[in-house]
Amino acid sequence: MSFERIKEKLNILADAAKYDVSCASSGSTRANKNKGLGNSSGMGICHSYTEDGRCVSLLKILMTNHCIYDCAYCVTRKSNDIKRAAFKIQEVVDLTINFYRRNYIEGLFLSSGIFKNADYTMERLIAVAKKLREEENFNGYIHLKSIPGASDELMREAGLYADRLSVNIEVPTVSGLKLLAPDKRYEDFTKPMLKVKNEIIQYKAEKKIIKSTPKYAPAGQSTQMIIGATGESDKDIMYSATHYYQKYHMKRVYYSGYVPVAEDKRLPAIGSQVPLLRENRLYQTDWLLRFYGFHVKELLNNQHPNLDMDVDPKLGWALRNLHLFPIDINKAPKELLARVPGIGMQSVHKIMNARKFRKLNWDHLRKIGIALNRAKYFMICDSNKWEKRDLQADTIKGMILQNSTGKFRKEYSNQLQLFDKMAV
Amino acid sequence: MDNSKILIYDGSFNGFLTAVFVAFEEKIAVSDIQRESDSQNGLFSESETVITDATKAKRVWFGIDKKSHSAITNIYFAFLSEAQGVEMLLYRYIRKFFAKDKSIAFDYSDGVVLKISQLAKSVGREKHRMEAFVRFQLTKDGIYFANIEPDFNVLPLISKHFRNRYADQYWLIYDIKRKYGLYYDLEKVEIVTMDLKEIITNSVHKSKSLVDEEYDFQNLWNNYFKSTNIKSRINLKLHKQHVPKRYWKYLSEKREVV
Numbered sequence: 001m002s003f004e005r006i007k008e009k010l011n012i013l014a015d016a017a018k019y020d021v022s023c024a025s026s027g028s029t030r031a032n033k034n035k036g037l038g039n040s041s042g043m044g045i046c047h048s049y050t051e052d053g054r055c056v057s058l059l060k061i062l063m064t065n066h067c068i069y070d071c072a073y074c075v076t077r078k079s080n081d082i083k084r085a086a087f088k089i090q091e092v093v094d095l096t097i098n099f100y101r102r103n104y105i106e107g108l109f110l111s112s113g114i115f116k117n118a119d120y121t122m123e124r125l126i127a128v129a130k131k132l133r134e135e136e137n138f139n140g141y142i143h144l145k146s147i148p149g150a151s152d153e154l155m156r157e158a159g160l161y162a163d164r165l166s167v168n169i170e171v172p173t174v175s176g177l178k179l180l181a182p183d184k185r186y187e188d189f190t191k192p193m194l195k196v197k198n199e200i201i202q203y204k205a206e207k208k209i210i211k212s213t214p215k216y217a218p219a220g221q222s223t224q225m226i227i228g229a230t231g232e233s234d235k236d237i238m239y240s241a242t243h244y245y246q247k248y249h250m251k252r253v254y255y256s257g258y259v260p261v262a263e264d265k266r267l268p269a270i271g272s273q274v275p276l277l278r279e280n281r282l283y284q285t286d287w288l289l290r291f292y293g294f295h296v297k298e299l300l301n302n303q304h305p306n307l308d309m310d311v312d313p314k315l316g317w318a319l320r321n322l323h324l325f326p327i328d329i330n331k332a333p334k335e336l337l338a339r340v341p342g343i344g345m346q347s348v349h350k351i352m353n354a355r356k357f358r359k360l361n362w363d364h365l366r367k368i369g370i371a372l373n374r375a376k377y378f379m380i381c382d383s384n385k386w387e388k389r390d391l392q393a394d395t396i397k398g399m400i401l402q403n404s405t406g407k408f409r410k411e412y413s414n415q416l417q418l419f420d421k422m423a424v
Numbered sequence: 425m426d427n428s429k430i431l432i433y434d435g436s437f438n439g440f441l442t443a444v445f446v447a448f449e450e451k452i453a454v455s456d457i458q459r460e461s462d463s464q465n466g467l468f469s470e471s472e473t474v475i476t477d478a479t480k481a482k483r484v485w486f487g488i489d490k491k492s493h494s495a496i497t498n499i500y501f502a503f504l505s506e507a508q509g510v511e512m513l514l515y516r517y518i519r520k521f522f523a524k525d526k527s528i529a530f531d532y533s534d535g536v537v538l539k540i541s542q543l544a545k546s547v548g549r550e551k552h553r554m555e556a557f558v559r560f561q562l563t564k565d566g567i568y569f570a571n572i573e574p575d576f577n578v579l580p581l582i583s584k585h586f587r588n589r590y591a592d593q594y595w596l597i598y599d600i601k602r603k604y605g606l607y608y609d610l611e612k613v614e615i616v617t618m619d620l621k622e623i624i625t626n627s628v629h630k631s632k633s634l635v636d637e638e639y640d641f642q643n644l645w646n647n648y649f650k651s652t653n654i655k656s657r658i659n660l661k662l663h664k665q666h667v668p669k670r671y672w673k674y675l676s677e678k679r680e681v682v
Binding site for chain 2: 007041060357
């Protein structure tokens with residue numbers, strides 16, 4: 001192994017892969033077979049965190065950053081003047097194994113620029129995964145990209161070696177896609193998604209009858225959308241995400257604040273700020289949809305096409321629906337507890353358990369770890385002290401903001417000032 | 425007159441459970457439970473040294489486990505926190521536990537239960553961290569070696585994870601704070617104590633006991649770590665929150681100069 005050459009390739013091909021935000025290694029259980037190497041326990045491990053605070057769980061690299069496409073948002077598009085490189089199959093296998101043995105990673109995340117055509121590229125990704133599984137007896141986590149336009153046969157094979165498959169839709173709307181990636185057709189993205197979804201259903205059904213049915217992409221599939229590259233509203237993004245969750249049974253949809261990588265009239269200029277706050281609000285909304293029992297229409301609709309900047313989406317929703325509150329902590333069912341601002345699912349779980357023993361008061365709730373600063377306006381508990389004034393939503397919001405700090409506060413207070421000036 | 429007693433045990437979990445057994449059986453009014461190594465005689469109370477008895481310990485373990493598996497897990501995890509006075513807290517927890525028909529493991533409105541579950545959670549977090557932050561380095565003897573310095577005594581908790589995962593390589597994880605390690609010889613995991621000649625950190629100084637290519641792989645990893653960072657999203661506060669500074673010296677990706 002020529003370490004110098006590998007190092008150079010690794011720098012180029014890891015740098016190009018980093019805009020893919022998914023680094024999950026959870027959701028797959030794969031036992032270590034025949035005293036081989038590795039396993040997946042289902043919970044996922046972040047072995048490190050980059051200086052931007054993101055989890056490093058997998059060796060995330062491109063097979064190559066040569067690409068026949070010219071998508072405006074992509075750093076590896078063919079018209080971009082950058083250093084190009086390509087890994088050999090064996091090089092990726094060796095890197096993965098050696099990193100894994102040292103407990104650096106949970107496994108491999110392999111993506112690629114498209115060289116020659118979709119099938120040729122997909123074949124090479126599969127070859128790496130196959131070699132890891134069959135020659136190295138590697139049972140760690142493998143995430144492969146489904147290359148847009150890859151054939152059904154290859155997608156079927158890919159799922160037999162990979163734990164997760166993903167196609168990044170990148171642009172949340174079909175019209176945006178036409179604008180930024182004119183060479184790609186929308187169907188090229190959805191075809192492999194649909195194939196993988198159907199195979200997962202089929203393999204699961206067969207597994208019920210025949211125990212020895214092999215695993216097929218046990219950690220499911222995911223996709224990613226870039227945020228703030230084109231003019232979509234939060235509603236457009238979340239409705240689109242909901243569509244992928246429902247139609248293709250996505251395990252995850254990732255939202256990636258667009259990092260400008262090229263001067264292009266269609267996109268924000270290089271140096272524009274990454275919309276981190278917006279990204280954060282979208283993830284909060286995603287969580288409310290997946291774990292808190294919210295329907296997307298409750299949070300985003302024609303009256304409210306964009307999320308609040310200054311408060312989280314649950315608080316925003318609660319302020320618009322004051323008639324549903326206060327909720328009695330000691331009586332309300334789980335679904336309603338989950339809707340109180342300041343109470344997360346962990347706290348819901350603790351409340352449900354603790355209230356079997358005694359009625360809970362403010363002191364209990366504070367110790368359990370509820371954000372009473374927000375919650376107190378929306379709930380009652382075993383105490384005669386509660387918010388008895390008939391407060392308007394704006395007043396409550398003002399009081400909450402006054403008594404709290406937020407990591408993005410500076411950002412939006414600047415924006416608020418700007419709006420104020422404009423109003424004047 | 426006070427007939428309360430301090431129970432002294434050998435520091436092991438079995439020893440602690442034996443002490444609990446003895447306290448219950450002999451109806452002792454326990455004023456404290458202390459490790460042999462750091463026991464202090466109370467001025468006015470008598471002390472009794474408890475001899476560890478695996479059978480007695482097992483009876484306590486199964487007695488709790490039968491009623492609530494979460495409770496025994498919480499007790500074990502909290503014990504490994506080695507927190508000051510954790511034994512008495514656990515003793516009070518166990519008394520409460522047996523006093524009620526229903527398991528109290530989830531009564532988060534009770535101060536003792538909440539405290540124990542919080543301690544257990546901290547230990548669980550440290551266990552998870554060690555599963556993440558162990559960095560094996562290949563020695564010339566063909567052993568993947570890591571020295572660690574965890575906040576809590578988590579080696580017993582991570583043994584199974586590493587045994588399942590690295591079934592085809594020799595490995596040794598050594599806790600330099602508590603001076604013992606786990607060694608896997610392709611068959612089983614053993615507890616070992618030894619004189620470490622050197623503690624291997626991520627300093628620029630290269631250890632002679634490691635194979636040459638070890639540092640090549642560390643360099644690749646260090647490089648990868650840098651390449652995968654997105655500079656325009658920098659958030660060092662979050663970074664430090666996830667990877668607290670006290671772990672840095674054992675992480676090759678956090679080496680400054682390569």
